[in-house]
Structures are given as structure tokens and as C-alpha cells.
Amino acid sequence: MEYVSRSLASARTxxxxxxxxxxxxxxxTGPIPRHVAFVMDGNRRYARTQGMHVLQGHRDGFIALRRMLEICFLLGVQCVTxxxxxxxxxxxxxxxxxxxxxxxxxKLLELCEHxxxxxxxxxxxxxxxxxxLFPPHVRAAVAKAEELTRHxxxxxLNLCMPYTSTDEIKTALEGTVNEAMRDAVEKGRPASPITEDDIDAHLMTSKCHSPPLDILVRTSGVKRLSDFLLWQCVDDTQIQFIDTYWPDISLLDLVPVILDYQRKAWAL
Structure with a gap:
């Protein structure tokens, strides 16, 4: 009986x-976004509704991340943040x-395993x-994950951790100003005016060679950005809010998002 159950489950999968x-x-067959970002919201509320410990909600959230990465990569999305x-x-x-x-x-090391x-x-x-800001063992895991996938x-895949957009913008501004001052000293002339492009080039995501952000999706029904990619969202980014908790997200949730992107791309 157990063998039959496993066979049926395998067939359904x-x-x-x-x-x-x-x-x-x-x-x-339609236009596909190059860069999609996710606010993975709802792990804790998902856990509470399922009667789980909060950390189990986060573990299930990692399974959802792996699922959505495969969907995005199969679609042809170049960058996921x-x-x-x-x-x-x-x-x-x-x-x-x-x-x-x-x-x-x-999970960082699991993502990168052979x-x-x-x-x-x-x-x-x-x-x-x-x-x-991470403890040493997590910093080491981040560094190892980057090294294992650097080729x-x-x-x-950009993992924003620990991150806030205001910190990213502040850091980019500091880097832009410092570079302009060094350049002025080296060339012996006043610093050139700082442009938006200069700041953009110093953003953490830009340094990762990420294409412009096409779509930002937030799960769980909450309609706010929570200090995430605020600079990157100011141009042509489509912002989508869906009600599903992150651990439950599936292709069915992403289909309307992609179709809406395609509809607006065709309308241009």
C-alpha cells in the first residue's frame, strides 16, 4: 500500500x-523581464496559521525560494533579487x-552544492x-557561496542580507563623494558635479552587474516596500502585491504578474 501511495505521489509530481x-x-513566447525582485513576506504568519514554530515557516520559505528560482530561470529571467x-x-x-x-x-551552502x-x-x-553585521560563521558562508559560484x-541571484535600501543609498552617496574628491585632488581641479548615474554606479546591486529592475513582487498582501530597492524602483519598475504567503507561492501566483508585464510591454 505504501508503495502504491509513493507511486501515485510520484506520478502526480x-x-x-x-x-x-x-x-x-x-x-x-512573450517578452520576459530581465530582473525580478521579491520581498519574501509572510513566513511567520504562514507558520502561525499552520500551527508551526516560526523557524519552520522560515525553512518552508527557503523551499519556496528554491521553487521560484527554478521558475524564474526556466522563464529566462536573468537576475533575481x-x-x-x-x-x-x-x-x-x-x-x-x-x-x-x-x-x-x-541554506546558503545548500544552494551552491554541486x-x-x-x-x-x-x-x-x-x-x-x-x-x-553577521556573525563570523555566516560571513564565512556568504564568502564561500560567492566563491563557489563566481565563475x-x-x-x-542577489541575496539582500542584511540590507536596507536607505543604507544602500547612503553607502552609494558616500562612495560617490569620496571618489569625486579623490579624483579632484589627483587632477588638481574642483570636483565635477555628481549625477544620478554616478550614484547609481555605486549601488550594491549595480556593482553586482544587475540589469535594471523590471518587476518587484511582495507577497502576503502587505502593500509597502519596507525599505527595499527604493532607488531601483523609481523608474519603470512594475510593483506587484499578491496575497499569498511566501512559503505558499507558486507559478500560479507568478503567471498574472508576467502576463501584466507582457501586456504593458506590448502597449509601449
């Missing part, structure tokens, strides 16, 4: 996989923060944010 790939093939950990998240309970640090260490999703799709991983040149 195969059918779902074929159906998903068929939907992706149809979507790929995710809000993994806000600087403000350090204010949460010590138990949750410690659990998140341990989870981050394990034959894993990043190697399969040739994706390079970038830690974006003030990684010096991958087909896709990009």
Missing part, C-alpha cells in the same frame, strides 16, 4: 512538472535571530548588504 513547463513555454534579511530584523527575539543565522549558513539549482542554471550568488555567468 510528474504531471504537475509537465504542466508547469507547458505554462512556462507559453509565457516564454530577494530581500532575505533586513538590518532591522536584528531587533527580533534572540531565539529567532539565532535560528535565522543558523538557517542562513546551512548539482544544485545555481550550478544547474549557471547562476552566480551575490551577498548584498552589510555582511559585516557562473548565465544568471544572477
Amino acid at each position: 510528474a504531471v504537475l512538472d509537465r504542466a508547469q513547463r507547458a505554462v512556462i513555454a507559453v509565457l516564454k 530577494v530581500y532575505s534579511f533586513s538590518i532591522d530584523n536584528f531587533k527580533r527575539s534572540q531565539e529567532e535571530v539565532d535560528g535565522l543565522m543558523s538557517l542562513a549558513e546551512d 548539482g544544485g539549482i545555481l550550478q544547474q542554471y549557471g547562476a552566480r550568488i551575490n551577498g548584498v548588504g552589510k555582511t559585516e 557562473n555567468d548565465k544568471k544572477i
Whole structure:
């Protein structure tokens, strides 16, 4: 009986996989965004509704990340940026923060393991944010993940952790001003006016060679950006809010987002 149950489950998975790939093939006949970002919101509320410990919600959130990465890469999305950990998240309970640090260490290396999703799709991983705020074992995991994938040149995964957009903009401004002052001293003349392009070039995501942000998706029904990619969203980015908690997100949630992007691209 157990063998029959496993066989049925395997058959259902195969059918779902074929159906998903068929939907992706149809979507790929239209324009596909180069850069999609996710605010992975709702892990804790998902856990509470399921009667789980909060950390289990975060673990299920990692499974959802892997699922969405594969969908995006199959679609042909070049760059995925995710809000993994806000600087403000350090204010949460010590138990949750410690659990998140341990989870981050394990899952970072799991993403990069031989034959894993990043190697399969040739994706390079970038830690974006003030990684010096992490404990040493997490900083080491970030550095190792970057090293293991540094030769991958087909896709990009930006993990914003620990990150806030205001910190990114502040850091970019400091870098821009310092560079302008050094240049002025070296050339013995007044500093050139600072432009938006100068600041943009010093953003953490720009240094990761990320293309312009096409779509930003926030899950869980909350309609705010929460200090994420504020500079990058000011131009032509389409912002989408969906009600699904992040651990439950699937291709069905992404289809309307992609179709809306395609509709607006065709209307230009």
C-alpha cells in the first residue's frame, strides 16, 4: 500500500512538472523581464496559521525560494533579487535571530552544492548588504557561496542580507563623494558635479552587474516596500502585491504578474 501511495505521489509530481513547463513555454513566447525582485513576506504568519514554530515557516520559505528560482530561470529571467534579511530584523527575539543565522549558513551552502539549482542554471550568488553585521560563521558562508559560484555567468541571484535600501543609498552617496574628491585632488581641479548615474554606479546591486529592475513582487498582501530597492524602483519598475504567503507561492501566483508585464510591454 505504501508503495502504491509513493507511486501515485510520484506520478502526480510528474504531471504537475509537465504542466508547469507547458505554462512556462507559453509565457516564454512573450517578452520576459530581465530582473525580478521579491520581498519574501509572510513566513511567520504562514507558520502561525499552520500551527508551526516560526523557524519552520522560515525553512518552508527557503523551499519556496528554491521553487521560484527554478521558475524564474526556466522563464529566462536573468537576475533575481530577494530581500532575505533586513538590518532591522536584528531587533527580533534572540531565539529567532539565532535560528535565522543558523538557517542562513546551512541554506546558503545548500544552494551552491554541486548539482544544485545555481550550478544547474549557471547562476552566480551575490551577498548584498552589510555582511559585516553577521556573525563570523555566516560571513564565512556568504564568502564561500560567492566563491563557489563566481565563475557562473548565465544568471544572477542577489541575496539582500542584511540590507536596507536607505543604507544602500547612503553607502552609494558616500562612495560617490569620496571618489569625486579623490579624483579632484589627483587632477588638481574642483570636483565635477555628481549625477544620478554616478550614484547609481555605486549601488550594491549595480556593482553586482544587475540589469535594471523590471518587476518587484511582495507577497502576503502587505502593500509597502519596507525599505527595499527604493532607488531601483523609481523608474519603470512594475510593483506587484499578491496575497499569498511566501512559503505558499507558486507559478500560479507568478503567471498574472508576467502576463501584466507582457501586456504593458506590448502597449509601449
